[in-house]
Structure formats: C-alpha cells, structure tokens
Amino acid sequence: MTTTPKTLPGATPSLGRQLIRRKSIAQMERDARNNSGHGSLKRNFGVLQLTMISVGATLGTGILVILGDAVPIAGPAIWLSFVVAGFAALLSAVSYAEMAGMVPVAGSSYSYSYATMGEGMAWICGWCLVLEYAVSVAAVAVGAGQYVNETIAVFGIQLPDAISQPPGGGGLVNLPALIIVLLATVLLVRGAKESALVNTIIVFAKVAILIFFCIVAFTAFNAGNFEPLLPMGAAGMSAAASKVFFSYIGFDAASTAGEEARNPKRDLPRAILLSMLIVTTVYVLVAVAAIGARNWQWFDGVEAPLVQIINEITHQPWIALVFAVTSVLAIVSVVLTVLYGQTRILLTMSRDGLVPKVFGEVSPRTHTPVKGTWIVGVVVALTAAFIPLGALADATSIGTLFAFALVNVAVIYLRVTKPGKARSFRVPLYPVVPVLGALACLFLMANLDGMTWLVFGAWMLVGIVLYLAYGRRNSRVGGLDDQAYLLSHQDD
Ligand code: ALA
Numbered sequence: 001m002t003t004t005p006k007t008l009p010g011a012t013p014s015l016g017r018q019l020i021r022r023k024s025i026a027q028m029e030r031d032a033r034n035n036s037g038h039g040s041l042k043r044n045f046g047v048l049q050l051t052m053i054s055v056g057a058t059l060g061t062g063i064l065v066i067l068g069d070a071v072p073i074a075g076p077a078i079w080l081s082f083v084v085a086g087f088a089a090l091l092s093a094v095s096y097a098e099m100a101g102m103v104p105v106a107g108s109s110y111s112y113s114y115a116t117m118g119e120g121m122a123w124i125c126g127w128c129l130v131l132e133y134a135v136s137v138a139a140v141a142v143g144a145g146q147y148v149n150e151t152i153a154v155f156g157i158q159l160p161d162a163i164s165q166p167p168g169g170g171g172l173v174n175l176p177a178l179i180i181v182l183l184a185t186v187l188l189v190r191g192a193k194e195s196a197l198v199n200t201i202i203v204f205a206k207v208a209i210l211i212f213f214c215i216v217a218f219t220a221f222n223a224g225n226f227e228p229l230l231p232m233g234a235a236g237m238s239a240a241a242s243k244v245f246f247s248y249i250g251f252d253a254a255s256t257a258g259e260e261a262r263n264p265k266r267d268l269p270r271a272i273l274l275s276m277l278i279v280t281t282v283y284v285l286v287a288v289a290a291i292g293a294r295n296w297q298w299f300d301g302v303e304a305p306l307v308q309i310i311n312e313i314t315h316q317p318w319i320a321l322v323f324a325v326t327s328v329l330a331i332v333s334v335v336l337t338v339l340y341g342q343t344r345i346l347l348t349m350s351r352d353g354l355v356p357k358v359f360g361e362v363s364p365r366t367h368t369p370v371k372g373t374w375i376v377g378v379v380v381a382l383t384a385a386f387i388p389l390g391a392l393a394d395a396t397s398i399g400t401l402f403a404f405a406l407v408n409v410a411v412i413y414l415r416v417t418k419p420g421k422a423r424s425f426r427v428p429l430y431p432v433v434p435v436l437g438a439l440a441c442l443f444l445m446a447n448l449d450g451m452t453w454l455v456f457g458a459w460m461l462v463g464i465v466l467y468l469a470y471g472r473r474n475s476r477v478g479g480l481d482d483q484a485y486l487l488s489h490q491d492d
Contacts, residue, residue, distance in 0.1 A: 015472070019120030023352065023477045025103050025421075028115065031351050032105045032259050041106070041259045041344075042367040044193045047267040047274075052200040053337050054254040054275030059206055060334035061143040062247020063283055064306060064327050067290065071299035074240030075231040078296070079287035081240035082247075086280040088444055089248035091437030092404035093276045094427045095411045097269035100255040101424035102414065104264030107348030108255040108341070109403045109410070114352070114477070116413040117406070123471055125406050126349050127463035131399030131456075132249060133342035134380055137181070137335055139396065141384040142166075144331035145176035150304050150324060168388040177384035184336040185377025188343065191366050192260055195340060199333050206330035209323055210282050213306055217289035220313050225295050242397070242447035247283060249400050250334065251276050256341035269425035339380065343373045353476035354467075395455040398448050401441040408438035 013021065033040070045053070067078070074081045099112040107114070110129055114122035149159055165171030187195050230237060254271040258264045286306070290299075293309050302308055307327065311320035343359070347369050350360035359372035411427055411434045427433050 018472060018475065020118035021477060022116065022118050023111075023114040023122075025115050028103060028105045028107075028111055040367070041347075041362060042192070043260055043262045045196060045257055045261045045267075046263075047270050049196045049200060050254040050257055050261055050267055050271035051274045051278075052203045053196065053257055053340070054251050054271055055207070055278055056199040056203050056333040057250030057253035057337035057341060058248060058275060058279045058334075059203070059210075059282065060247075060250075060331045061140050062244060062249075063210070063286055064147070064330065065143050065304065066244060066246055067287065068299050068302050068305040070240040070243045071291070071296050071305075073232060073243065074237045075229070075296045076226045076291045077230050077232075077237040078240055078244075078291060079284055080229075081237050081244050082280070082283045082287050084238065084241040085245040085248055085444070086276075086283065088241075088245065088437075088440035089251060089404075090276055090280070091433055091440050092407060093251055093272050094425075095404075095408045095434050095437050096252050096255055097272045097425045098411050098423055098427045099407055099414075100258065100268035100272060101265050102421065104258040104261065104268060105348060106256055106259045106344040108252055108258075108345055109407045110345055111348055112410040113406050116410040116417075119354075119471075119475060119477060120467075121406060122352075123354055123467045124460070124463065125403050126345065126354065127460070127466070128399040128403045129345050130342070131396050131459060132403060133338050133345065134376060135383075136246075136249060136396035136400075137338040137342070138177075138380050138384040138387075140331055140334050140338065141177040141181050141380070142174060144180050144328055144335065145174050145384075147304065147324060147328045147331060148176040148180075150307065166386050166388050174385045178381050180332055180335055181339070181377060181381035181384055184332065184339055185373060185381070187336060188340055188373050188377070189366065189368055189370050192340070192368055195336060199336055202329050202333040205326050206333065207278070207282060209326045209330075210286055213310060213323070214285050214289040216310055216313050217293040221289070221292035223292070225291050225293075231296070239447055242444045244283075245401070245444055246397050248276075248279065249397065250338060250341075251279065252404075253337050253341045256344040259344070265424040339373075339376060342376050342380075343369050346372055346376065351476075353474040354471040395452050395459060398445055398452055398456045399459065401445045405438045405441035405445075408434040408441070 070081060071078045096109075099109075103111050103115055105111050107126075108129065110122055110126040113125040145164060149164055152159065159176070161169075161171040163171065163173055163175040166174045187198060232239075251272060254268055254275065258268060261267050290305065290309060293313065294305075299305055304324070304327075307320050307324050310323050311317065314320070346355055346359040347362070349355045350357055350372070358375070359369060361369060361371055363370040412431060414421070415430060
C-alpha cells in the first residue's frame, strides 16, 4: 500500500484526510538522517547501553514504593499481580520489539502510529506518551523526594514540610524532587553517552540491592504468610495488577534511542526483551521475598516497606541506609532515562511539525537536543516541585496502556499491509500475541477507577484542542517536499 497523498501539492487537506494521512517508514528514516537540517544525534549505544536504558527507566518507584500500596489490595497474591502485569507488558513488549526493529527512529510508538494509523492517532499516541514520560517522571521524582526524606530520617534529620512538600501538600516547594530533575537535565544536556554511563552504573547497583533484599528477606521466610493466597479474591489480585503495571512502564524507553543505537534493527528488539526478562524476574522475586518475610496486613500504611524489612531483619541501620541511598539513586536513573525518552519523542514530533521546532534542534557540539532538554527538564522540575500530582499521576498508567495497545494494532496493520517488508524480529504466534496484547491493555485500563478515566478524558480533550490549534496547522507531513519524495518511493 502506498501513502501517496490524495491532495494536490500545496492544497490544505480536509481535517478527515489529514487525520488519516500516514508517514512512510522510508520517509521517517530519511528525516532521521537529515533531522530537517537541525544537526544529528550520534550513534553511541550497543545492546548493553540500550538494555540498561530500558531497565533504568523501568525499575524504580513501582517496586520500591507502590508495592507497599498494592499488597493490601491483593494480599499474598501480590506476586501473581506482578506476573499478570508482567505478562500483559510482555505481550506488548514483543510488539514493541517487532516495531522497533522495523522503524528504528526516535519516536517510539508515536512513529509506529504515524506509519500505520495516520496523523490523528499518532498525535493522540504522542500526547499519551507525554503522560507516560513527562508526567510520570514528575510523579517518580516526587517519590524520590520522599525517599530522600526517609533516608536522612535515619540520621534523625527531617526536612521541614515547607521545602519538602508542594503547595496543597502542606509545604511551599518539593525541593528534593526539583533538584533531582535538574541534575538529571544537566547530565542529559552534557551528552547521551555520559548519561548512559551513569545510568548503567546505577542499574547495576539497583539490581544488586534488590537481589540483596531477597537474600535478607528469605532468611525470615514464613510459608504461612502465603495463606490464604487470595483474601481479596481474584478481583483484588487483578486490581493490584493494574496498579503495579506502573512498575513495568519504561521498558519501551530503548525504542526512543533508535537514532542513537549503533545497530538499531538488531539491538533494539534484543534490549527490549532482555530488559523485560530482567525486571519481571526481579519483581516477582522481590514480591515473594517480601510476603515471605512479612504478613500481608503488615504492609498497610508502611512507607518504603523494603527499607523497613531490611532494617527489622538486620538490625543494622547502616545497611538500611545503604539500601535507602541506592533506592534514591535507583529512582534518579528512572528520572534520567525517562526524561531522555521524552526529549527524543518530542524531537521526532517536532520534525513532523506537531510540536515547535525548538525541540528538534540538536547541538553540533554535544549531539543532544540542548534546548528541548532544558525545556522538558524545567517544566518537569517545576511540576514535581509545585503541583500535587495526585490523580494526574494515576492517569499515567492509562495513557501508557493506550499507547501500548496502539503498538499491538500497528504490528497487525503492517503484517497485513506490508507482509514482505524485512523484520529483524517477528512477534511469535502471530496474530494471537498482538491481539492478546491489545486486549490485555484494554483489560488493565478497564480495571482502573472512574476518577482516573475522568482525568484521562480531560487530558485527551486538552490534546485534541492543542492539535487543532497547533499541530494541524504546522504539520509538515504531506508538504511539497514529502509529496515529491513519496511519488518517487511508491513501493515503500
Ligand atoms: N516503572 C517506573 C517506576 O516504577 C516508572 O518507577
């Protein structure tokens, strides 16, 4: 199927036509090579760095903080909730792997939607990705701020609320969250390679402390804690699965590094799948170890449960301190890599004209989108510092699930329309896996509460208004240059 425009060169298409016009994969690759004359990113990353970017973006508050909120919902079956959420994420991860190997640019699911469902869905997906990346990272930074507080509390120091809580939360500014986001921004501006190195070191450290937690917790293992397995019934287990789905958000971050990978077609699918394997194994082990060590009712209202368990079992405050400090770093690496992903997605969207040009300017010196990174970093830092995120943070999972569902649909679409196109990775058991993947996302979305849906609806409404006011007028796809290109690549 071709993407030949139906409008005359220079004519403005109708809204309906504009919403469904697609951008070909070849055209995306060409744009990535030229970056509209704005300087290019550098291909620095191999499979190790890419995997670490995904693990870095994934493993954080979900297991360190949200585990404690989810145990009272599921009971001892919390480990099953992690398996269910992980299975749903894995179904989408294999779809991401196929798409990332086929469309190795920096836009992730935004680009996959543009290539398949057209501009309207691509914008919606890009707008959902802002929820998945920018809004979630603000929420994650707030979580890191809380951990900083608990860490220094080990020394008997407590930050005053005025500088550790946002207005509305009893304070003036959440300073730890602000500082964490700004530090990550400075690092990202300096260079992608430097950021990836720092991230890799932290990822090794965070996986190590979680393995250490399992070893310590297993010394206090009580099999009786697993009975009854489902005190809240299967409904409790699946509601908790929707909640802990947050902890899998981020495995797709490697797919935003498509233009900085040395061999994206080979390495992106590997990195995505490898990172899923690592985080799922760690999550299930930690959940089993935590329940084995403490009865599920103990978790109610306990903040930072893993630190508490370590402290209670070892009776060594310094061990708890090392654990807590590494936990803060763990969350910092989520902030670093998720911010990274957001800047690369916006870079791609700006190339298409859907967001302002400034996000696409790459510095020839650092090979990073310096201005775009500062804008994203400052907005996220201010959001984390001054806005009690509340319901908006809950909406990040719903936005992410929607983006994941679209990727599953994109796989099916391209299998039907471009069966002969080379794929470096193919989803196994097609079409069962992408169909199940999309259904699993819808199922988890349906499990989220009405308030979350309401916030999501409001978010979408804002997105539609922004598109009509800006994106629709400034979209460059289908412009004269593209049309000439498309006509000479009819068979793409
Ligand atoms: N998955 C990321 C976390 O758990 C967002 O912090």
